[in-house]
Amino acid sequence: MKAVTNLLNENHHQIETPCYLYSVSQVAENFSQLKSALGTELIYSMKANNNIDLLMRCAHHLTGGIEIASIGELNLVAGGTSEKYINNPSADKKFLRAAVASRSTIIIDNLTQLTSLIEFVGKRPLKPILLRLNSCVLKQFNPEIKKIRADQFGMDWDTACQAIDICKSHNTPLAGFHLFNGSYQFTSNAVETAMAAKSIIQAIETRYQQALSFVNLGGGFSENWQQSNFDFSAYREVLASFQKHISLAHETGRGLMASAGYFATRVRYLKNIEQQQYAICDGGINQNFLLAQTENSFRKFKTPMIWSSKPHTQQQSCIYVGSSCSKDDVIGKQDQHHITPKVGDICIYDNCGAYNASYTLSPFLKLPSAKTYIIE
Numbered sequence: 105m106k107a108v109t110n111l112l113n114e115n116h117h118q119i120e121t122p123c124y125l126y127s128v129s130q131v132a133e134n135f136s137q138l139k140s141a142l143g144t145e146l147i148y149s150m151k152a153n154n155n156i157d158l159l160m161r162c163a164h165h166l167t168g169g170i171e172i173a174s175i176g177e178l179n180l181v182a183g184g185t186s187e188k189y190i191n192n193p194s195a196d197k198k199f200l201r202a203a204v205a206s207r208s209t210i211i212i213d214n215l216t217q218l219t220s221l222i223e224f225v226g227k228r229p230l231k232p233i234l235l236r237l238n239s240c241v242l243k244q245f246n247p248e249i250k251k252i253r254a255d256q257f258g259m260d261w262d263t264a265c266q267a268i269d270i271c272k273s274h275n276t277p278l279a280g281f282h283l284f285n286g287s288y289q290f291t292s293n294a295v296e297t298a299m300a301a302k303s304i305i306q307a308i309e310t311r312y313q314q315a316l317s318f319v320n321l322g323g324g325f326s327e328n329w330q331q332s333n334f335d336f337s338a339y340r341e342v343l344a345s346f347q348k349h350i351s352l353a354h355e356t357g358r359g360l361m362a363s364a365g366y367f368a369t370r371v372r373y374l375k376n377i378e379q380q381q382y383a384i385c386d387g388g389i390n391q392n393f394l395l396a397q398t399e400n401s402f403r404k405f406k407t408p409m410i411w412s413s414k415p416h417t418q419q420q421s422c423i424y425v426g427s428s429c430s431k432d433d434v435i436g437k438q439d440q441h442h443i444t445p446k447v448g449d450i451c452i453y454d455n456c457g458a459y460n461a462s463y464t465l466s467p468f469l470k471l472p473s474a475k476t477y478i479i480e
């Protein structure tokens with residue numbers, strides 16, 4: 105937040121609103137902190153934020169590579185030198201071909217993907233693949249696993265065994281497997297997942313009759329994972345007991361990007377309806393759908409930090425609304441103990457670096473999309 109307010113203090117006219125501001129140093133700090141907390145390689149999941157200017161500025165920090173979920177994402181980073189992992193259950197032949205051409209590691213979701221990959225690759229070199237295992241496999245290898253919401257990703261154990269046999273009979277190189285229990289799920293099953301993974305390595309190596317080399321244990325870190333009381337040191341000890349020939353990795357999107365991003369709008373008008381003050385801003389649900397929380401049954405709106413060119417001290421409750429005609433275009437709220445905004449003030453929302461910019465409605469009403477600024 106300090107970097108954002110410094111920028112505004114210097115010259116707030118240089119910022120067009122609505123906009124996103126992303127801090128390269130915050131991404132770098134989040135990356136190095138999470139990587140050391142885990143003691144493994146860390147892969148960045150591009151779906152959280154695919155802003156190419158930000159990614160180019162952060163590329164040398166993100167040393168674990170990048171997980172890509174669409175051909176559009178791949179096209180953005182295909183020329184880069186980062187290790188690329190392709191992961192999408194709906195990846196079609198076109199995407200798989202592009203993945204092979206860009207020397208990416210393919211995470212195979214199902215048997216049809218595997219057989220069509222083998223068919224068109226022929227004798228061309230293929231980076232050793234990973235099998236995506238559905239979380240249901242974990243329970244089979246560790247009965248201590250707590251409930252994980254069922255999903256459509258990856259293979260159950262029987263299918264994984266068929267995939268291993270296909271790799272074996274076609275000499276298709278298999279590096280290992282990939283797990284992901286869901287966003288925000290890391291702490292609920294971290295140790296149990298790791299224990300299951302250790303046994304799965306053994307079972308796959310026995311069936312494949314060759315050693316594996318790589319396992320991605322997944323992720324699911326929250327935006328403010330630094331504040332959780334998860335015992336990372338005990339977790340690292342569990343990981344230290346893994347087979348030495350296996351390199352381990354985790355992956356994250358929001359754990360790196362969320363706290364590195366801010367969303368800013370300017371107050372255009374202030375008005376009261378009966379006793380309630382509203383600040384009508386130049387951006388809202390169109391550019392930042394997630395702040396409007398329309399998908400939550402209990403909306404707990406964020407309170408923006410108000411930046412003003414002439415600081416004032418008056419306090420009042422306020423509801424911050426955007427520029428669309430939707431009743432749901434409410435993105436912030438404050439109680440009577442916060443500084444009341446003035447027309448022209450800039451409202452800054454923190455923790456907006458992951459998914460906020462991409463998971464949104466921009467084309468509605470042909471309203472302008474948010475600008476992006478990269479800050480140090």
Ligand SMILES: Cc1ncc(COP(=O)(O)O)c(C=O)c1O
Pocket residue numbers: 149151152171191284286287288323324325355356357358359458
């Ligand atoms: C396989 C996989 N990896 C990583 C992520 C990133 O999740 P998060 O941003 O919560 O870390 C997702 C999110 O959908 C995912 O499906």
